[in-house]
Amino acid sequence: MQSKFPSRLLPYLLLSPSIVIVIVFLIIPSLQSLYLSFFRVSPFGDRLIYVAIDNFTNLLTPDYLNSFIVTVVFTGAVVVVGLVVCLALALAANQKVAGIGLYRTGLIWPYALSPAVAGTIWALVFDPSTGAFSYFISLASGAMPNWRTNGPFAVVVITLAATWKMVGYNVIFFLAGLQTIPRELIEAAEIDGAGPLKRFWNITFPLLSPMTLFLLIMNTLYGFFQVFGLIDVMTEGGPARATEVLVYKLYYDGFISLKTGYASAQSIVLFAFVAGLTLLQFRFAKRWVFYQ
Amino acid sequence: MKKSRCLMCLLVGLLVTGLVVGMTPTVSEAVTKISFWHAMSAKRMPAVNRIVEGFNAEHPDIQVEPQFSGKYKEVLAKAIAAARGGSPPHIVQVYEVGTQTMLDSGAIVPVFEIAKAGEIDWGDIIVPIKDYYAVGGKLYSMPFNSSTSILYYNKDLFKQAGLDPNKPPSTFAEMEEIGGKIVKSGVAPNAVSFGWPDWQFEQMHTLHKQFYANNENGRSARATTVLGNQEFGVKVVSEWTKWAEKGVFIYGGPEYSANKAFLAGKIAMLYQSTSSVGSISKAAKFEVGTSFLPRLEGYQKGNSVIGGATLWTMKGHSQKEYDAIWEFYKYLVRPEVSAQWHRDTGYFPSTNTAVKLLMDQGWFSENPNHVTAFLQILTGIKVPESQGVRLGPFVAIRQAFKTALEKSVQGQLTPKAAMEEYAAEANKLLKEYGELYQ
Numbered sequence: 001m002q003s004k005f006p007s008r009l010l011p012y013l014l015l016s017p018s019i020v021i022v023i024v025f026l027i028i029p030s031l032q033s034l035y036l037s038f039f040r041v042s043p044f045g046d047r048l049i050y051v052a053i054d055n056f057t058n059l060l061t062p063d064y065l066n067s068f069i070v071t072v073v074f075t076g077a078v079v080v081v082g083l084v085v086c087l088a089l090a091l092a093a094n095q096k097v098a099g100i101g102l103y104r105t106g107l108i109w110p111y112a113l114s115p116a117v118a119g120t121i122w123a124l125v126f127d128p129s130t131g132a133f134s135y136f137i138s139l140a141s142g143a144m145p146n147w148r149t150n151g152p153f154a155v156v157v158i159t160l161a162a163t164w165k166m167v168g169y170n171v172i173f174f175l176a177g178l179q180t181i182p183r184e185l186i187e188a189a190e191i192d193g194a195g196p197l198k199r200f201w202n203i204t205f206p207l208l209s210p211m212t213l214f215l216l217i218m219n220t221l222y223g224f225f226q227v228f229g230l231i232d233v234m235t236e237g238g239p240a241r242a243t244e245v246l247v248y249k250l251y252y253d254g255f256i257s258l259k260t261g262y263a264s265a266q267s268i269v270l271f272a273f274v275a276g277l278t279l280l281q282f283r284f285a286k287r288w289v290f291y292q
Numbered sequence: 293m294k295k296s297r298c299l300m301c302l303l304v305g306l307l308v309t310g311l312v313v314g315m316t317p318t319v320s321e322a323v324t325k326i327s328f329w330h331a332m333s334a335k336r337m338p339a340v341n342r343i344v345e346g347f348n349a350e351h352p353d354i355q356v357e358p359q360f361s362g363k364y365k366e367v368l369a370k371a372i373a374a375a376r377g378g379s380p381p382h383i384v385q386v387y388e389v390g391t392q393t394m395l396d397s398g399a400i401v402p403v404f405e406i407a408k409a410g411e412i413d414w415g416d417i418i419v420p421i422k423d424y425y426a427v428g429g430k431l432y433s434m435p436f437n438s439s440t441s442i443l444y445y446n447k448d449l450f451k452q453a454g455l456d457p458n459k460p461p462s463t464f465a466e467m468e469e470i471g472g473k474i475v476k477s478g479v480a481p482n483a484v485s486f487g488w489p490d491w492q493f494e495q496m497h498t499l500h501k502q503f504y505a506n507n508e509n510g511r512s513a514r515a516t517t518v519l520g521n522q523e524f525g526v527k528v529v530s531e532w533t534k535w536a537e538k539g540v541f542i543y544g545g546p547e548y549s550a551n552k553a554f555l556a557g558k559i560a561m562l563y564q565s566t567s568s569v570g571s572i573s574k575a576a577k578f579e580v581g582t583s584f585l586p587r588l589e590g591y592q593k594g595n596s597v598i599g600g601a602t603l604w605t606m607k608g609h610s611q612k613e614y615d616a617i618w619e620f621y622k623y624l625v626r627p628e629v630s631a632q633w634h635r636d637t638g639y640f641p642s643t644n645t646a647v648k649l650l651m652d653q654g655w656f657s658e659n660p661n662h663v664t665a666f667l668q669i670l671t672g673i674k675v676p677e678s679q680g681v682r683l684g685p686f687v688a689i690r691q692a693f694k695t696a697l698e699k700s701v702q703g704q705l706t707p708k709a710a711m712e713e714y715a716a717e718a719n720k721l722l723k724e725y726g727e728l729y730q
Contacts, residue, residue, distance in 0.1 A: 042728045044397040045376045049728060128542075129553035144481060148545045149702055236546060240698035255369040257688035257721075258393070 030271070037265040043258035055265035063241065064249070064266075071245040074159060075223030082163045082170055082219050083212065089167065090174030091200075104175070111168025115229025122161040123234045147235065151242030154235050158243050161234065162227050170215055177211030178204070213285045217278065224274055246270055324354050324616040327381040329361040329371060331601070332437070334548075335571040339636035347623045354616045363547070364601065365687055368393070371606070375399045380606035382617055385436065387601040388424065389686040392510065394604050395432060396684060396729055401605045402432040403621065406614045412625055416643040420669050424598040424680040433602035434621045437639040439565040440596045441488070441495045442664050443585055448578035449560040453477040460561070460583040464531050467561075467586045471540030474560045484535070485544035485553055487564035489697055490690040491599055493520070495563075496528045498678035499585060501594035505722075510682040514726050518689065521708075521715035527588065529700055529707040536701040543701045546694065565599055566665035569638030573661060582664040595672025597680050600639060631655075638662060684725035692717040 005011050037055050039048040058064075093104050110118065125133045128146040138144045147154035181204060189199050205212075228247050231237060237244035237252060244252070250270065254263025332340045337360060344358045361367045364387040371384040375397070386394050394400055414422070414431065421438045425431055447457035453474045461467040471483030486492045497504040502524045505515035519525060535541035542559060544550025554562040555575050563585060564572075573580055585596060603624075605617055623629055630646035633639060635655065641647055647666070650656060656663045672678060683689055696714035699705040705713065 040724060040728060042396070043393050044372055044399050046398050047728045127552065129558035130556045146542070148549075149543045149698070151702065151704075238545075238695070238698055239543070240695050240702060240704060252691070253688075255373075256365045257685065257691065258369075258372065259685075259688070259724075 033264040033267050035264075036261050037268050039261045041260035043260075045260065051261065055262050056269070058262060059265060059269060063244075066241055067244050067246050067249045070155070070241075070243065071224065071247075074155060074162075074227075074243075074245055075220055077155075077159045078162050078166070078223040078227075079216060079219045081159065082166050083215060085163065086167055086170035086215075087174055087208075087212075090171045090178060091204075093171060093175055094178045104171075107171045108168035110165055111172075113165070115165065115226070116233055118161060118165050119230040119233030122157065122164075122230070126157050147239070149239055151239055154239060154243050158227070158231060158234060161230050162223070165230065166219060166222060170219070173211055173215055174208070177208045181207045213281070217281055220277065220281075221274065224270075322353060324613055326354060326356045326383065326613065326616050326620060328356050328358045328383040328385075328603075328620075329367055329381045330358060330385040331362060331364045331367045331387070332360065332385070333363075335574070336437075336567065336637050339633060342636065343624070343629060343633060346629065347620055350623070351616075351619060354619060356620055364390075368687070371604075372397075375606060375608075378608075380608055382606060382609055382613060383620070384604050384606060385601045386433070386604050388599055388680065389690060391425065391433070391602075391680075392682045392684045392686060395427065395682075399607050400432070401607055401614065402430065403434045403605060404430045404432070406605060406618050407621075408618060411618075411622055413643075416645055417625075418640060418642060418644060418647070419674075420595070420598050421640065421642060423674070425602055433604045434624065435642045436601060436603045436624060437567065437633075437637070438598050438600040438602075438642070439567045439639050440598055440665050440669050441492060441563055441585060442566055442596075442668060443583045444554065444562040444564055444568070444572060445581045445583065446554070446557060446560045446576075446578050447581045449474065449479050449557060450581075452479045453560070457579070457581065460581060461586045462584065463586050464588050468531075468535060468538070468540060471535060471561070472538060475539050480558055480560050481539070482542035482553075482559050483540045484561040484563070485542050485550040485559045487544070487548055487550050487562065487568065488546070488599070489543065490546075490694045491565075492563050493525070493528065493693055493697070494681060495585060495596055496588075497524070498594050498597040498680075499672075500524065500588060500591040501673070501675050501677045502591070503677050504681045505683055508676050509680065511676070511679065514722075514729070515681075515683055516719070516722055516726065518683075518715055518718040518722070520693065520718070521711040524591070526708050526711050529697060529711055531588070532697070533700045533703075533707050537703070541701070543698065566638045566640070566662075567600065569661050569665075570636060571638075573659075580661060582661040584664070584668045593673050594675050595678035596668050597678055598669075634662070638665075640665065683722065684729070685721040688721050689718040692721070 038050060038052060040051050040054075041048055089107055093100065093107055097103075113121075125131050126147060128134055128144060128148055134144060134146075145153050147157045185203055185207075186199055189203055194202070224245075225247055227245060228251060231243055231245065231248045232251070235243045237248045246266070247270070250263050250266045253259045253266065328344070330340055340358055344356045347356055348354065359381075361370050364385075367384065368386055368390045371381060371386070374380050380399065417431075417435055418438075421435050422431070424438075425433055425435060443460060445460045450457040450460075454477065455470060455473060461470045467484065474480055474483040494504055496502075497519075503509055503519055505518045507513040507515050509515065532541055536543065542553070544553055544559075548564070548568065550559070550562060551564065551568060551572065553559050554564075555572065555577075557578065569582070587593075603621070605614070625642050627641075627643060627646040627649045630641035630643055631649050631653075634641040634646070634650060641650065692714050696705070696710040699713070700707045700710040
């Protein structure tokens with residue numbers, strides 16, 4: 001069935017609020033960023049020096065490369081650990097046991113917290129001198145892990161916090177995905193003598209693949225863009241730039257160090273990078289994702 | 293259908309009330325509203341509110357509206373964004389590091405321009421404060437919260453470690469020795485940590501009569517190089533790194549994050565701003581001692597440097613509003629207001645009269661830890677080296693130093709290499725910034 005708009009203008013009129021919002025809040029600022037990325041800008045923005053592509057060539061420094069590596073390692077860890085753990089949790093939460101509603105609520109809970117609150121909680125728990133976690137670790141091992149001085153440990157703590165923060169989101173989607181899998185398929189396989197592992201690999205996992213792809217993209221974007229709050233509250237990119245992901249570096253250079261031009265160049269690179277990543281994922285994903 | 297109509301009515305209703313509310317301020321036009329963005333968190337916040345409430349109660353026609361806007365660096369970033377967006381606040385509290393940025397901004401009104409002659413006795417402002425913030429003998433921003441760094445120590449832990457609680461370390465060598473004893477005795481896992489580690493490095497320079505940057509710390513002309521990679525800076529960082537290797541020093545993170553370890557008894561000593569005197573004394577479950585910052589032997593004496601923040605008046609407001617701001621500034625330097633501010637926080641009162649008032653009230657004899665900073669800064673020697681550093685991209689330079697220090701105490705780089713890396717980055721920042729203002 002097809003329905004028609006009474007006037008050709010009406011659809012555009014209805015779309016116009018969204019278009020205006022996109023233009024005002026996305027397109028114009030992006031163009032401004034692009035423009036500023038060719039300048040060195042004074043803190044208050046009142047003085048500009050044209051520097052051609054200096055801001056971009058300045059990105060070829062060890063610091064920026066370091067941020068890039070940190071981001072890739074961190075995002076990779078968040079995606080892999082997050083998806084594996086959450087799939088396991090979702091499978092568990094998909095069982096018929098007493099009080100399952102309670103467990104599910106508990107799993108989804110962390111997602112409702114703001115990054116700042118989550119960051120504060122983790123910072124308290126892992127505080128090198130007063131945190132509960134640090135205390136138990138020092139009881140068990142005698143050594144005191146300190147993310148203020150130990151870079152790799154800081155990355156681990158941030159990864160844990162970021163993964164934990166996404167548990168609710170991932171579990172909801174995996175659960176929804178699991179519940180759309182027809183029971184007959186699994187029962188038929190069971191009758192044919194397939195064990196639980198085989199059933200999972202040959203039926204559940206392929207049928208879940210659209211959801212997995214979706215979560216893969218969402219978690220990658222999360223790792224890239226949305227961990228800012230956690231890092232700002234917990235480590236401020238430290239120690240010695242160990243947790244300085246690209247987004248945090250951009251924020252720090254742009255808003256704290258007040259290098260607007262350099263930060264604009266970073267934002268352009270980041271935009272290109274993420275756009276490319278998303279396109280790649282969509283293109284390759286078609287080959288192995290099984291849509292029902 | 294009915295439901296959606298109800299919702300529609302509600303929305304329209306909200307819109308209309310929104311409009312009405314939006315229009316009402318015309319009624320109360322008689323009151324001049326002054327926005328005041330500050331960074332005073334924790335125990336400092338009620339102290340700010342106390343001042344503002346006192347002022348508002350006295351001036352029914354002026355309403356100062358304090359707004360906590362995050363850490364210092366965040367307040368500065370927000371103020372810049374607001375100024376660039378054309379709606380600056382009236383008053384912004386900017387930390388000492390942002391001084392040069394504000395002077396260069398073209399977005400401020402110097403305090404001497406809104407001042408009415410004779411209404412504030414500038415000669416009464418405590419000298420080190422005036423020295424730090426005056427440019428060519430004139431104050432561009434209003435002194436508000438000034439501090440310096442002192443040594444805090446836990447007397448109970450000293451006793452438990454078999455040390456004399458009235459003999460804190462006064463030199464680097466003593467720090468290493470006493471710190472070593474504390475760690476060895478097992479009363480605390482580490483001996484000492486710093487608040488604001490980047491600022492402590494600046495303190496070390498001023499305290500030992502060393503310039504932090506060329507052109508007299510950027511005061512005689514724009515600085516073009518930092519001097520932290522020279523003999524003195526490398527020496528200080530080497531000492532700190534040596535302490536860290538021995539477990540005497542533990543890097544405590546930025547700003548006030550090391551306070552927690554000190555209050556929990558995980559370290560016995562802390563270098564921190566005097567502005568923590570109030571909160572540490574209240575929160576500590578042990579006897580708190582304070583003393584001067586330990587010195588390196590063999591260097592000339594300078595003075596510890598002022599830290600904290602001043603209030604900047606932003607451009608783009610009416611004369612009536614500037615008059616109101618001036619009234620507020622006058623209120624701030626009143627001896628009793630300034631003295632109360634000191635009692636609540638530990639920040640220096642801004643005037644000599646306020647110091648006398650506190651002394652006469654017996655405050656100092658009852659609270660000896662509040663005197664330490666005064667004695668330290670008043671027994672120091674006034675030299676150009678200790679008047680405070682003025683660098684355009686100072687916030688970024690501090691960050692570069694902090695990163696280098698973290699690399700050094702982690703053992704990722706040698707102190708010398710770390711300081712070279714820091715200086716190279718800082719000098720690049722200075723060059724880029726300087727070119728903007730040629």
